[in-house]
Amino acid sequence: MNEKYLEGSEELVQKLTDWRIEEVRAGSTGIRPVDYDGTCPDCGIAVPPARVALAFYNCVDCQTEEERRTRMEKCNGKGRES
Numbered sequence: 001m002n003e004k005y006l007e008g009s010e011e012l013v014q015k016l017t018d019w020r021i022e023e024v025r026a027g028s029t030g031i032r033p034v035d036y037d038g039t040c041p042d043c044g045i046a047v048p049p050a051r052v053a054l055a056f057y058n059c060v061d062c063q064t065e066e067e068r069r070t071r072m073e074k075c076n077g078k079g080r081e082s
């Protein structure tokens with residue numbers, strides 16, 4: 001293993017991180033609910049301002065659940081390749 005290889009992989013990790021951020025941004029609705037009061041519209045708990053800054057207006061739990069549902073829908077929709 002040489003240093004050039006390590007530099008390259010660090011760059012790759014940075015790229016992947018950037019993509020992940022883009023993904024997160026793309027995954028959020030980006031639409032601030034009317035009369036948004038800083039709480040999750042689904043369960044009503046306070047949403048951390050850092051999440052709101054990323055244009056997520058629901059809490060982590062509800063977002064996780066939402067993503068799980070979306071993933072399952074995708075799987076069901078596409079089916080298995082066989």
Ligand SMILES: [Zn+2]
Pocket residue numbers: 040041042043044045058059060061062063
């Ligand atoms: Zn919630």
